[in-house]
Amino acid sequence: MADIEVARRSASGSFILFAGNIISAAILTVTVIVVTRLLGPAGTGAYTLLLVFPNLLQSFVGLGINTGITRYAALHLSKGEPEVARRLTFHGLIFIFVSGIFLFFVALGGSSYLSSFVLHRPDLTGLSEVASSLILVQTLFQSVNAALLGFGAMRPIGLSTIAQAALKLVFSISLILIGLGVLGALLGQIVGLLVAGAVTGGVLYLRMPKRLATSRRTFGNDIHEMLRYGVPVYIGGLAITVAAQYVTIVLSAIANNVSVGYYQAAMYFIIVINNHFISAIATALFPAFAALQGVKGDTRLAFGYSVQYMGYFIAPSLTFALGAAGPLTRVLLGAAFVPSSAYLVLLCVAYLPLMMGLSAQTPFFNGVGLTRELMYVNIAGAAAIFVLAPLLSTVMGFGIPGLIYALLASNLLMAPLGLALAIRRARAIVFFKPMLSTLGSALLALIAVLAVQLFVAEPFEALGVDIVVYLSVYLTAMPFLGGVGVPDLERLDAAISGLGFFSKVILPILKFERRLLKRKVRVPNTTSSHPAPSNE
Template identity: 25%
Template sequence: MTQTSTPQARRPSLARDRGRSVLGAVVSNVANVLVILVIARMLGVGAVGEYTLAFAVRAILLLVCGLGMRTAMTRFVAAHLATGDPGGLRGAVVLGVSVPVGVASVVALGWFVAADALATSVFDEPELATTMQVVALSLPFFVLVNVALAATQGFSSMQAYVWIGQVLEPGLRFALTLLLLLLGGGTVAAASALLAASVVSGIVALATLVRMVSTLPPAQRTYPGRALTSFAATSWVASMATQGLLWADVVILGALVSTEEVGVYQVAARVVLIGMFVITALNAAVSARIATAWVRGDIDAVDERYTGTILWSSRLTWPMLAGLVAVPTAVLQLFGAGFGDASTVVLILAVGAAAEVLGAPSAVLLNQIGRNGLNLVINVSSLVVNVGLNFALIPVYGINGAAFAWAFTMAVGAVVRVVTVRRVATGRWPWSRPLLVSLGAALAAALLAELVTDLLPANEWLRLAVAAVLVIGLYGSVVVLRGLSGAERDALSRAISLRLPQLRRWRVQRQLRHAGSNDASLRVDDLISPFRADVLARADLFRLAREHADLRVNDEPAFLRLARAGGYGAWFDEVLVHKGHVPGSDPAALERTFRSIVRSSLQLLDRQDRLGRESLGRVTVTRVPAGTEIDGWSLAEDRWVLVDGGHRVALALLDGVGTLTPAEYAVVNGQLPPNNTARLLESGRLAEEEAVQFLARGLVPLGDRDQVHRWRDLLDRLATPGNREVVEAWPEVRAASGAR
């Protein structure tokens, strides 16, 4: 296998970025909640209201000063990387960072000067002025953090965004807030902690972005001023409308009701945001990939990432909302006396939060495919409706009215966005059986938890614990048993078996007990081609072991380095690690895992050499019907495909065995094999000529295989002519050959 070093090959997997984003979101939301918690516990409801108002004004001004560059930075960096234009990327970054920070500096000065008037005339809270002035100083640095980290996301990596934006900034803010309040500070001290965290995070984010850009090839900087400005201007208005929906109710409440009521509402809203934290994280992880796929014209990849984000946002959000809906009072009372009355607010807001799992990914998709104008219309319309409802309902219903305005707007906006995405982008609805199972499981879990906790004594900690156990138990069981797709169930089984070898052996034995039989010998080439190129990578390990037997015995580290640099290392990196089948991401941990897998695999080689091939047992195969799509690939003919036993088949290949007898394999049904060939191609670790020669083993007559060196050769020499149309439709073939 070719060991090319490409940016795509080094790019973190989507699964890992999603996991990293969710982890960062957990840290960020916990830190944000803890900030509100310590202010509420140590300073009271009024202080929460003051802090929240200043924070809300900063959040709105962030959007004003950001000029739409957060969305633009991610898209333009991703697009320039996809088209190989480092000069345009550098120019976009310079404009996208310097202009918003400059505008923010001017706005911050104006806010600082006008703080007294705002506090007195608008919010009728004169003591709020100093808090606002301190928060105003943080605005330029907060803008810098956001635009710089958005640019790093364009590199299809969430590392900087997570560690700086979701761990460093909120973690430092909480630590400093707690320290200053313990030293006797008040709301101004909490605002000072916010300022310090923004300054540190802004400097670190800028340094990280500079380092990432410096790794690109040298090129004359060009400034895509018109295109960037046009895209950003539309995104600017759209993002202001989006965030306006999150903060308009707080600002309007501040003008119409007391800061104490604002504080109660903010705590209730923060509780609901706990249940929503994964939405932003998963959207951030997938946004650059949607832009890249759209630029390349791969609509299937756009739809896959869009629907996958909706599915996982739902799976992780709805059970948390179910727990909140079951025991809202118990959760609110963690913040202290005076907050329990906001349970109705939590119930109302949860409806909007549940709908946001559909609306937020749809908004991201529209932005990243360049249809941010549509997003603008939807967002501005939603904001107008939201503001109107707030002014109509708050005077009558107070914080409950604000909650209804937000929930109604979010639900309607989500429906409109989903319809729009179907019409202008994917042509499909995002619904799926796993999604509906997740919704049903969440509703059932919420109902069960509420019924049971109502029977318990009035101990809020007990109710919280029981509700958590019931929701996790019921929801998790239903989703695992009934809500996983076939591919997900297979991936879960493989991931568990790789971590627990004994469980893997038990699974294989169970498969064999329930497997069927066949009375025909199967050609090895047909079993592995086109889907299982990883078998050749495994054969590469066994070839190295025989060619370098002395090295394996006398210098295992050197042998492992040799294996890591070859096809086996490519399979480990791009299949096992990329797909999340091995634990951890630390390089040292991965090397230990690689060593363990190599040792286990070579035991098969040693066993065969001692006892013969019959000692290795049977492999499992399945019959894949014509037209069955496996990661974007399908065939126009039924095909026997290897499911489990790749190392054993690799040993057969190494020894020149061309067929498996009926005694050497068992038939399993209802299980699709992985398409590891597509993954190795996508990663860049399998060159085009190697790929088509491998595919020719199972798709081209024996006498023509020596003539196959390019995709066009493969298409012209297919043994089954009916396969030509489906092979041409493979994303890798379209991208490499221009076949239509």
């Protein structure tokens, strides 16, 4: 039963974070809908452009130390060395905060030039100066959460994400309604990050000892050790971040604020699916992999299960959004954003390669220490964007769809390359048959949704029918096509039992799948559809 224990350890931590993120994602989704409606396409476009340089400079904060803090805290705790983990965490946080303050002043001083000559929006200079403050508050929020993650403090992290989302909802909407517009949206985000980060920092302080372990190692030694581990992660992550912001910069050059708003409105759906739901699982897997490595656990098997079970969420989320793009944008964002539906369809296709374990590769490579391989994957994906984004959007004249084609090419390159390196360098196990079966089930459900839309025109009614039809077809097809088997249900059941509300939602679905499996002509009750390797 060692394979079930590995699945339990990886998934249980994931679902604790998932519980927090699913609540925060719901709150953030409401915020996105209301704020986008209030700002309109032009305001949404301006808000998107204002975040480009704070997000870009944020990627330079700490030079990858965040990853090192999480990695070494989890690793040393698994080795029974808590004082070493705490000392490294303390020194890493000091380094991060100093670099964050420095980059805040860089952003503040360069706001006028960047707004005028890079974004071609000199009217955004004043707001760009306000947006620079995001670097400070994001540094606080992200660094303390990285530290807590390394110590396995999933509950405080989940609560902090909920608090940040709730504060952003209240302040953003309130400030916009009193007439501050885009400025109100910025201030709401800043306040949410500041308060949540400060409270979470207090929790971290209480967990840190008042006296650190006695050691001859200096601050410089600790920073050097974490930089040596984190630099490959940092370089790869920096490449991806710069590439993502580069897409927005190209977008600012070829489109007005209204068109930028249409694109960003569509991207919000992808952000909710990937950044809020899927990243909850992927983020929790990072310390799980690190701990397994420290105790010589079977990371190969954990990676295989992670890819497979994350696919259960990724495939239906993206294919449903693809099929129901029209009703989704019309109902949630309003008639003003109907043009966004075409971009949403393309973006869902562009991000389907996430099913191939792209989201699981980052925590896996980080957790087992193969950061150089992760760097190769990220640089390859970034290079594809740098080459193809201007080529397809401007030279070949595809415009905004050309930018999305570049994202598709990047993801199609990164996903198989990452899998190949994981299999070759870490001997990771990947269960390809369930992956293909899950995709097949999702595509069948997509076809059913598209067929239904031929007969239902009213958007509110169509969206409700689409949800029912999609879930019915997808959940029915999964066991019959081999996407899920009896051993999978046992692992998932063991992993989520006792998680309160979420287990009450998910366990009936597993029960439904188990009943369908019994109806199959031949159901192997004692063997897995993908037998686990021996741990001998």
